[in-house]
Amino acid sequence: MCYNLNMFRKASKDAWAVVKRSNMLMLAIGLLLGAAFNEVVKSLANDVIMPPIAQLARVKDVEQWKWGSVLIGKFLSALIAFIIVSFIIYVLLMVVFLIKAKVDFKKLLKLKKEEEEVVPEPTTQELILLELQKLNETIKEQKEQE
Numbered sequence: 001m002c003y004n005l006n007m008f009r010k011a012s013k014d015a016w017a018v019v020k021r022s023n024m025l026m027l028a029i030g031l032l033l034g035a036a037f038n039e040v041v042k043s044l045a046n047d048v049i050m051p052p053i054a055q056l057a058r059v060k061d062v063e064q065w066k067w068g069s070v071l072i073g074k075f076l077s078a079l080i081a082f083i084i085v086s087f088i089i090y091v092l093l094m095v096v097f098l099i100k101a102k103v104d105f106k107k108l109l110k111l112k113k114e115e116e117e118v119v120p121e122p123t124t125q126e127l128i129l130l131e132l133q134k135l136n137e138t139i140k141e142q143k144e145q146e
Helices: 002-022 024-056 073-117 124-145
Strands: none
Touching: 002 024, 024 073
16 A cells, blocks of 8 residues: 555656646647637638638538539638638747847847957967067167157
């Protein structure tokens, strides 16, 4: 009994670690929103877009629309729903990538600005060279004064 309890505790601890690490809550929310969005798009395709198409095809119900012996009404409805979902996903991805590109560009500008502001400190050799140049100038001035 104690062994089973320890196994259960270990399994629940491992499961909780996976939930924390892989952000399962956000995944669940995304899944639920996706299902709700799918229903909205189906309703848009079936209840808003397909009735005018059915009137043009002179069919009472889209599901009864046939071409020869093939039912094309359901397929056309599913195709329209797919196109709507694909277009919305494309637009959302474009917005995400544009925002990401803008953020990256601003970071790049900030880095360039910081690089310009930072003046590199002279090396030891450069400092020695500057001191020697100053000494040469003072020697020249002393010779000119004599």
